[in-house]
Amino acid sequence: MSVSVIAIDAMGGDFGPRCIVPASIACLAEFPSLHLVLVGQAPVLEELIARESGVDRRRLSVEHAAEVVAMDERPSQALRSKPDSSMRVALDLVRAGRAHACVSAGNTGALMALSRYVLKTLPGIDRPAMVTAIPTARGHCHLLDLGANVDCSAEHLYQFAVMGSVAAEALGLRSPRVALLNVGTEDIKGNQQVKLAASLLQQANGLNYIGYIEGDALYRGEADVVVCDGFVGNILLKSSEGLVAMIAARIESLFTENLGSRLVGALALPLLSRLKGDLAPSRHNGASFLGLQGIVVKSHGSAGADGFQSAIRRAVIEVRENLPQRLHGRLEDLLL
Amino acid sequence: MSVSVIAIDAMGGDFGPRCIVPASIACLAEFPSLHLVLVGQAPVLEELIARESGVDRRRLSVEHAAEVVAMDERPSQALRSKPDSSMRVALDLVRAGRAHACVSAGNTGALMALSRYVLKTLPGIDRPAMVTAIPTARGHCHLLDLGANVDCSAEHLYQFAVMGSVAAEALGLRSPRVALLNVGTEDIKGNQQVKLAASLLQQANGLNYIGYIEGDALYRGEADVVVCDGFVGNILLKSSEGLVAMIAARIESLFTENLGSRLVGALALPLLSRLKGDLAPSRHNGASFLGLQGIVVKSHGSAGADGFQSAIRRAVIEVRENLPQRLHGRLEDLLL
Numbered sequence: 263m264s265v266s267v268i269a270i271d272a273m274g275g276d277f278g279p280r281c282i283v284p285a286s287i288a289c290l291a292e293f294p295s296l297h298l299v300l301v302g303q304a305p306v307l308e309e310l311i312a313r314e315s316g317v318d319r320r321r322l323s324v325e326h327a328a329e330v331v332a333m334d335e336r337p338s339q340a341l342r343s344k345p346d347s348s349m350r351v352a353l354d355l356v357r358a359g360r361a362h363a364c365v366s367a368g369n370t371g372a373l374m375a376l377s378r379y380v381l382k383t384l385p386g387i388d389r390p391a392m393v394t395a396i397p398t399a400r401g402h403c404h405l406l407d408l409g410a411n412v413d414c415s416a417e418h419l420y421q422f423a424v425m426g427s428v429a430a431e432a433l434g435l436r437s438p439r440v441a442l443l444n445v446g447t448e449d450i451k452g453n454q455q456v457k458l459a460a461s462l463l464q465q466a467n468g469l470n471y472i473g474y475i476e477g478d479a480l481y482r483g484e485a486d487v488v489v490c491d492g493f494v495g496n497i498l499l500k501s502s503e504g505l506v507a508m509i510a511a512r513i514e515s516l517f518t519e520n521l522g523s524r525l526v527g528a529l530a531l532p533l534l535s536r537l538k539g540d541l542a543p544s545r546h547n548g549a550s551f552l553g554l555q556g557i558v559v560k561s562h563g564s565a566g567a568d569g570f571q572s573a574i575r576r577a578v579i580e581v582r583e584n585l586p587q588r589l590h591g592r593l594e595d596l597l598l
Numbered sequence: 599m600s601v602s603v604i605a606i607d608a609m610g611g612d613f614g615p616r617c618i619v620p621a622s623i624a625c626l627a628e629f630p631s632l633h634l635v636l637v638g639q640a641p642v643l644e645e646l647i648a649r650e651s652g653v654d655r656r657r658l659s660v661e662h663a664a665e666v667v668a669m670d671e672r673p674s675q676a677l678r679s680k681p682d683s684s685m686r687v688a689l690d691l692v693r694a695g696r697a698h699a700c701v702s703a704g705n706t707g708a709l710m711a712l713s714r715y716v717l718k719t720l721p722g723i724d725r726p727a728m729v730t731a732i733p734t735a736r737g738h739c740h741l742l743d744l745g746a747n748v749d750c751s752a753e754h755l756y757q758f759a760v761m762g763s764v765a766a767e768a769l770g771l772r773s774p775r776v777a778l779l780n781v782g783t784e785d786i787k788g789n790q791q792v793k794l795a796a797s798l799l800q801q802a803n804g805l806n807y808i809g810y811i812e813g814d815a816l817y818r819g820e821a822d823v824v825v826c827d828g829f830v831g832n833i834l835l836k837s838s839e840g841l842v843a844m845i846a847a848r849i850e851s852l853f854t855e856n857l858g859s860r861l862v863g864a865l866a867l868p869l870l871s872r873l874k875g876d877l878a879p880s881r882h883n884g885a886s887f888l889g890l891q892g893i894v895v896k897s898h899g900s901a902g903a904d905g906f907q908s909a910i911r912r913a914v915i916e917v918r919e920n921l922p923q924r925l926h927g928r929l930e931d932l933l934l
Contacts, residue, residue, distance in 0.1 A: 334784060336786060397844075398844065399843075399844045399847060409781050412781060412787075412788060412789045413789050413790070443833060445745050445748060445828070445829055445832040445833065448670060450672060451748075452748060452829075453748045453749050453829055454749070476832075476833075476836050477832070477833045477834070477835070477836030477837030477838070477839070477840055478836045478837065478839050478840030478843070479840065480837055480840060481837060481840030481841050481843065481844045482840060482843075482844070490833070492781065493781055493788075493789055493830065494829065494830055494833055496781040496812075496813070497779060497781065497812075497813045497826070497830055497833070497834055498813070498833055498834065498837050499813070500812050500813030500814045501813030501814065501816055501817060501834050501837070501838060502813070502837060502838070502841050503813070503814050504813055504814030504815065504816060504817030504818060505817050505838055505841055505842070506841070506845070507735075507814070507817070507818075508733075508734065508735045508817045508818070509842070509845055511735060
């Protein structure tokens with residue numbers, strides 16, 4: 263098996279290196295051919311590494327970066343005034359060919375801006391998109407864009423559909439069913455961008471475009487790739503996370519309300535924790551930036567160690583499948 | 599208690615009069631001062647009424663309408679070519695002052711188009727909006743628009759905020775917290791319409807505007823009224839319905855997987871059915887059209903009798919609170 267080298271922005275996310283360093287080390291144990299470069303303030307990182315036992319330092323190096331992009335910093339500021347941030351240095355490693363991918367839990371807007379600036383987009387792609395897999399009744403659905411682009415033209419939506427389809431194929435799906443998210447399934451439904459994107463997709467060869475899909479059908483698993491603008495995708499993803507959290511809290515409170523319920527609760531607890539695991543955002547936590555000349559995976563800012571490991575796993579698969587190269591090959595056939 | 603007369607479009611919805619007639623009769627028992635006018639094909643309706651026992655016909659009349667608006671009919675067609683549809687005749691009863699409100703489970707687009715044409719909007723309101731209450735961790739949140747307006751300007755979003763706030767007050771909330779749905783809470787986040795609507799809302803007196811809200815915070819109950827365009831609201835509502843259905847199915851299958859689980863399932867079943875009831879779309883099923891010179895409540899097309907009763911209940915409250923009059927009074931102060 264060939265070696266994968268992944269650059270980790272070790273300073274990002276709500277929990278920072280205390281969470282990211284142990285999560286990274288756990289991934290080394292999981293993938294024997296994985297090498298990681300932890301990027302950030304070297305003294306902090308070395309101290310956290312020293313706390314872990316049995317670390318294979320031949321597969322774990324540290325690259326010093328003095329600055330940190332704050333979670334609420336403006337992307338333009340991160341781009342202009344922090345040339346030595348951990349995020350920037352990690353992306354530079356990818357551009358220089360010293361790493362195959364970058365994983366960060368940092369500021370999403372800054373990561374997108376820096377990724378575009380450092381790695382550039384693939385030919386024919388105007389804007390990269392963020393994609394993740396969300397659970398459905400039949401498995402998973404790849405949803406994009408998740409918030410990188412709040413205003414999208416029909417051409418952008420078309421490009422997202424192409425990229426989402428190719429990415430889903432790379433992750434193992436054959437002829438993924440691609441749908442446009444809309445407020446109805448009839449032709450007359452939707453806004454101008456969505457209607458125009460539909461007519462572009464109907465003409466595309468080599469895409470399994472199945473038409474419009476509504477929010478409920480998405481969770482019934484009626485498509486493998488669902489395309490929307492970043493405003494809608496972000497609202498859908500975050501409201502779903504909030505709804506799952508609310509339901510989990512209600513189930514727990516039902517089960518602790520009275521003695522009979524507590525008994526049921528004790529018996530049901532293992533089942534419920536399995537369910538929560540299936541639906542937890544962290545399980546499906548790695549979101550990929552598609553359309554760049556390089557692999558960048560964004561971990562949720564509030565992800566714990568589990569979530570960050572999922573993001574690294576996603577990067578490992580994309581490196582193995584050489585996703586940007588595959589995208590590049592297919593885009594030439596499919597783009598207008 | 600004063601009498602409320604509600605015109606029921608008895609032919610709409612996926613299940614039609616077989617579902618709507620018994621649901622309407624059940625509501626008569628619940629509200630002693632309620633009168634209902636069932637609008638639709640009289641022979642069909644009379645036959646269904648005759649099957650029910652103990653019906654107080656002094657409070658239940660039938661108004662014949664020969665035509666039915668199909669669920670997939672274009673709104674423009676329903677408007678132009680069906681002057682004698684049950685939906686149209688029910689709305690005409692409201693305009694003529696023979697009913698205080700109209701409830702329909704029919705074609706949403708057609709109901710909106712006919713409502714605007716027959717009842718007209720309130721002064722200062724460009725477009726009516728659809729609002730419903732969705733469950734949150736702390737109670738409920740009034741979400742609008744739900745799909746009546748897929749493209750919205752900042753001024754439309756502002757009007758929705760005003761109408762949503764007044765409606766929430768009418769339903770019993772004091773100084774409801776009003777928020778704009780967005781992809782982040784920082785000032786720089788969002789599309790142009792949302793940013794401009796925020797600046798309009800910041801200047802509004804007499805509104806408890808609390809700023810941007812994200813999808814997860816909505817379900818945490820951090821606002822009482824959440825405003826978005828109809829595209830986003832529709833996707834949020836339908837995806838939430840789909841997610842709840844998926845979770846309920848997973849819980850059920852967890853509990854039937856093996857003998858131990860079946861035992862837990864048998865014990866847990868009453869708890870789970872309570873939970874599903876709390877989260878069922880039908881419980882929060884009535885969606886109001888706000889901004890019209892009259893009361894129109896839309897029941898979900900796929901709602902059963904329970905859902906339709908919820909919609910009638912909502913109409914009863916709006917009649918009691920004289921919602922259009924309250925809106926009219928407040929809009930004069932709040933509109934730009």
